[in-house]
Amino acid sequence: MAERIGFGMDVHAFAEGRRLILGGVDIPCERGLDGHSDADVLAHAVADAILSAARIGDIGKLFPDTDPAFKDADSLKLLEAAAQAVRDEGWQIEDVDSTLACQAPKLSPYRSQMRTNLAHAMGIAPDNVGVKATTTEHLGFEGRGEGITAYAVCLLERR
Numbered sequence: 001m002a003e004r005i006g007f008g009m010d011v012h013a014f015a016e017g018r019r020l021i022l023g024g025v026d027i028p029c030e031r032g033l034d035g036h037s038d039a040d041v042l043a044h045a046v047a048d049a050i051l052s053a054a055r056i057g058d059i060g061k062l063f064p065d066t067d068p069a070f071k072d073a074d075s076l077k078l079l080e081a082a083a084q085a086v087r088d089e090g091w092q093i094e095d096v097d098s099t100l101a102c103q104a105p106k107l108s109p110y111r112s113q114m115r116t117n118l119a120h121a122m123g124i125a126p127d128n129v130g131v132k133a134t135t136t137e138h139l140g141f142e143g144r145g146e147g148i149t150a151y152a153v154c155l156l157e158r159r
Contacts (some may be wrong), residue, residue, distance in 0.1 A: 004091070004156045006053025010044040013147040022100065022107065022148075023114025023131060024076040024121070029105050033148060036065035040075035042131070045150035046096055046118055047075075047082040053156040054086045076121045083122040091156040093122050097130035098152040101142045107133040 018032025023042045033039035047059045062085065063070045063078050070078070083093060096118065100107060107114075111131045119126040136143040 002158050003094075004053040004055075006049040006051070006154045006156065008045040008048030008050075008052060008058075008152040008154075009150065010041045010048065011147060011149045012039045012041045013141075014145065015039075020105070021075065022110065024074075024117030025110045025113050027105060027107070027110060037063070037070055037073040037078065038075050041148050041150040042098060042100055042114065042152075043075035043079045043118065043121070045152040046098055046122075046154070047079045049096065049098075049152040049154040050086050050093055050122070050156065051082050053154050054089045054091050056085060056089055076117055079118065079121040080123075086156065087123075087159075090159050092159045093124050093128075093154060094157045095128050095155045096122070096124075096152060097154075098132070098150060100131070100133040100148060100150050101136055102133065102148040103135050103138060103143050103145050 012033035014031040015034035020027040020029040020032040021038045021040045114131045115129045119129045
């Protein structure tokens with residue numbers, strides 16, 4: 001097969017005393033996301049999408065939360081390593097699109113930097129990375145302000 005698509009999804013709950021990092025951007029917010037690493041839910045979903053398309057597992061397999069080496073890890077570095085693993089399998093990342101679901105904070109001012117950061121970590125052009133945000137109209141755990149969900153899809157091409 002010359003092309004493959006992949007899907008990734010991640011969820012993190014809000015937690016007091018943590019920074020909110022999304023797509024490698026430190027977002028001003030009274031709470032961050034709970035997790036073993038820096039809990040960058042967007043970078044995690046993107047990593048899972050590219051790893052899924054290459055059929056080489058997920059970020060939990062590559063960077064288990066039981067390993068103290070990944071405690072508070074920079075998720076862009078994890079995404080960089082995932083992208084390298086995908087390239088090592090003979091795939092080129094062609095395109096990635098993603099959506100963040102949360103009621104707050106407002107994310108549109110940070111989208112461009114998120115795209116740039118994610119693209120840099122994967123070694124592709126920012127034009128090949130989409131980042132969108134949506135609310136859930138106050139429905140579900142995102143709408144109640146309990147956490148954030150990220151979804152991502154990607155297209156890989158055999159090198």
